[in-house]
Amino acid sequence: MKKTVYTSILTLSLSALFISGCSPAQEDENTLQETEQDKDHTIEGNAMDNYNKEEPADGQVGYVRFQKGQLDQETEQNHKIKVNREDMADMITRMILRYEDFEDVATLVTDDEILVAYDPPEDKDRNNAADMVKKTAYSLVPSFYKVYVSDNPSAFGDIQSLSNSTVYDEQYSEGIESIINKLKESPQGNTTSETVEES
Structure with a gap:
């Protein structure tokens, strides 16, 4: 009787071991198929x-x-290359503020343009300041972007007026074109996307 019980237990144990031994092999085969896919x-x-x-x-x-x-x-x-416009605007603004002479900066990023308003440093030539701002912006974005800057105090309000717009708004195109033309009245420096690529 004891011998029969031991034999049954041994048979069950070996069966369980054999069955569990097959599972990893099956898993390996599944993993191999997934790897092939x-x-x-x-x-x-x-x-x-x-x-x-x-x-x-x-x-x-x-x-x-x-x-x-x-x-x-x-x-x-x-x-079209997609970028996170909010993150890009944040990064550009923070980088410009790392310069000692800049105290207030606002940046707006669209699909193709970057608009930057800033307080002009007192001891810097306006054109040199514009150059610094544009170089910083161009160094952080893809080369197809155009950067427009202004040290005119009204530029902050102009840029902010677009901050809740989407590029799909009907009035957006007219609004941004008008603001870019106003920004261009301020010094733009000598930096363009082409000069950044060459340097």
Whole structure:
């Protein structure tokens, strides 16, 4: 009787061990299939080339890699580069304020333009100050942007009047064109996107 019980227990244990032993093999096969599918989205199947789909940790670097063949070239030609306008405006404003002579700066970022209003430093030539502001803005944005600056106090209100607009508003185009023309009445410095690229 005892022998039968021991035999039954041993048989059950071996069966459980055999069954559980198959699971990891099945999991390995599933993982292998998933890895094969991932090769379509990575370079040479290197899983490290996938960028994180989770929210990046504070301080984490950004990394994306594509092969040209992975992108639809026709779509890419018509695709406008998207940027976080609020973050860009924040970054530009903060960088300009790092200069000792600048005390008050406002920045507006659209799809193609950056408008910056600032208090002029007392001991600087207006054109040199405009140059500093534009160089800073151009150094932080893609080269297709145009930067317009003004040290006229009214520029703060002009720029702020657009702050709740969207690029789809009917009056937006007229409003921004008018404000850019007013900004151009102030010194614009010698810096353009082309001169920044050359330096």
